[in-house]
Amino acid sequence: MATKPIILTVDDDTQVLQAIARDVRHGFGEHFRVIRAESGQRALDVLERLRVADETVALMLVDQRMPGMSGLELLTAARRLFPEAKRALLTAYADTDAAITAINEVRLDHYLVKPWDPPEQRLFPMLDEMLDDWLADHPPEYRGIRVIGHRWSQESHAVREFLARNLVPYRWIDLDSDAEAPELLRLTGGADRDFPLLLFPDGAVLERPTTQEVAEKASLRGRAEVPLYDLIVVGAGPAGLAAAVYGASEGLRTLIIERDAAGGQAGQSSRIENYLGFPSGLSGADLARRATAQARRFGAEFLLTDEVVAIDGHAGVIGVSLGNGTELRAHSVVVATGVDYRRLDVPGADRLTGRGVYYGAAVSETSSVRGEVVHLVGAANSAGQAALHFAAAAERVTILVRGADLSASMSHYLVQRIAATPNIEVRYSTAVEEVRGRDRLEEIVLRDTADGHLTTEPANALFVLIGAVPRTDWLDGGIARDDRGFVLSGPTVRRAGAGRSWPLERDPYLMETNVPGVFAAGDVRLGSGKRVATAVGEGATAVMSVWQYRAGTGL
Known part of the structure; x- marks a missing residue:
């Protein structure tokens, strides 16, 4: 039988080491084996033996101030032995700078300022979070x-x-x-x-x-449990999940409908490092998992792999039609269907989609590109995050950018990280002209946008992360949109010339569309910030507008 995964605690103070090992064993000993080490060098020796024995280390909880080898030095050395283990640093108030350095240099997952008493409040929640994340990526022996x-x-x-x-x-x-x-x-x-x-x-x-x-x-779909909901949320990206959390937590009977997967476009991000409250960053999948669990905890219901094809607004009740012919009803609806990546409009792209040409980060292909040459089209944050993610496995990653620099569309921290990664090349003023291959992608034709010169080079995988096309074709006729398909809401309903379709004397609420009781949030909305944090904020704000609407209509 497989042994339990290991939590390694390291501190040169014997009393502190005994105390933290006792607390960790008390809280997590049922599922994890706790091992102690009284110095950095001793811990490194233990880790080397564990590596030889093919043991699994889930978490390293290490003191920063140790003679001979600091916690940061230990975690740096340990990363090559157990790169997937979670890393946490025990620090004093004066060691905050060291913790920040560790976040940047060894991908520290958390740091904890001593003392941690009471552990139920100051230690266990932090360890719970890290171990849940680790278990999500390391399920027990596979039987699925x-x-x-x-x-x-x-x-x-x-x-x-x-x-x-x-x-x-x-x-x-x-x-x-x-x-x-x-x-x-x-x-x-x-x-x-x-x-x-x-x-x-x-x-x-x-x-x-x-x-x-x-x-x-796989028991994913779910079903609508009641004929009439207080709130139906269309789309389970960050905006939709936030709307579901804030709606359900305030007592609204909430249903969220998603055609693909929770997380939306953000759910494909390999690492989101500028989201408030997560100094070490988190993956889009982690964010989606946490948000989905949070929404379910408050009672939100999920309907997956069903697509909404129409919304029919009536006074007090809004009809929601699904592609399978089902008709649902709600007092309010939040449209949060987000955006898709723009398709690559070049010869060969459609035929080779899924055969070497992929849209988004394509998380399922990560293991397949190990040791291969990867090309990536895009210059926004999602492209930068994907490039760094693939660089950990691929031999080389080449980012193809039409413009002259990345800083205009990509966050500064990502630009710096890319520049410091030796197997990532950024090729500016470059566009894909054609993709070729018989049964799979074999080569790509690139065009220099400055002089038009064409070059052909071999390619194993091409990931496309360009543009933003709103998922709003299904809204034709009913809900007002701009000429690119983004939904008008709040003040833009009247300013953009759609006021003639607004039926009430009052102005639309902040996130309300031209159909009373139907709201928009996230990237699908005209004027949105195209960031995860702003999408979450808009989802919460949309629910505030829902409450205004309910109060005004006496619901």
Whole structure:
């Protein structure tokens, strides 16, 4: 049987070391093994032995001020042995600068100022959070879904991406490279099948399933429990999740409908480092997981893999139509469908999508690009985060930028980080002219935007993170939008010339569209900030507008 993952505590003060090991064992000993070390060098020796023994270290809780080897020096050395372990630093008030340095240099996950009493309030919540994050990336010995298919299959990519974005653990078995594939095919009926195949722990096999079929079998979909909701939120990105949290926490019967996966475009971000309250940053998947759990905790209901196709506004009750023909009703609706990345409009792009050309960070492809050459198109924060993420696995990452610099559209901290990463190259004044390949991406044609010169070079994977196209085609006719498709709300409803469609004497509330009781939040809204923090704020603000609307209509 596998041993428990390890929490390593390190402090040169024997009494402090005994106390923190006792507290950690008391709070987490049921699921983790706690090991102590009384110096940095001793801890490094222990870690080296654990590495040889193929043990798993989940967390290192290390004192900063130790003679011979500081906590920061230990964590720097330990990172090469257990790079995926969570790292926390015990500090004094005077050591804050060291903690900030550790965040930047060794990706410190947390720092804790001594003393930590009472541990139930000052220690356990911090450890709970880090260990939950670690467990999300390191599930127990795998007994879940297995996906069998070809790496360069669009259908296989779509299923893997759907599972990854919905945080459903799965194991990928490549028909072309995994030794166990032939035996599994024999046991499931032979190679004459439509791939991908999904094998479930209960013995069920799905052959080339739709995302709806996968969601149903994986118990993701959910269902509408009541015929009339106080609030329906369309879209489960940061804005939609925030609206669900703030609506449900204030007692509104809330349903959130999402066609793909919770987290939206932000959920594909490998690392968000400028979100308030997370000095070490967090991934988009972590943010989505936390927010979804928070919304569920307050009673919000989720309906996944269903798409809203129409909203029909009536006095006091708003109809919401789904693509499967279902009709739902609510007193208020928040539209938070976000944006999609703009498609790459060059020869070969559509044919090779999912076969080497991917939109967004494509979290399911991270392991596939190990040791390969990756190209990435885009110059915004999402592109910078993706480049840094892939650089940890790929041989080389090349960012293709139409402009002359990154600073106009990318945060300063990302520009600096990219410049300091040796296997990332930024190629300015460059655009993709064509992508080529027979069954998968093999090469790309690049154009110098200054002189028009064309060059061709081999490529294993091309990730496209360009532009913002709002998900609003389904709103045709009813809800006012600008000429690019962004939803008008609040003062812009009248200023933009849509006032003729506003039916009431009062002005629209701050986040209200031209249909009373229907609100917009996040990137889908004209004038939004296109940042995670602003999207979350808009989701909360939309619920404030909902309450204004309810008060005004006597709901």
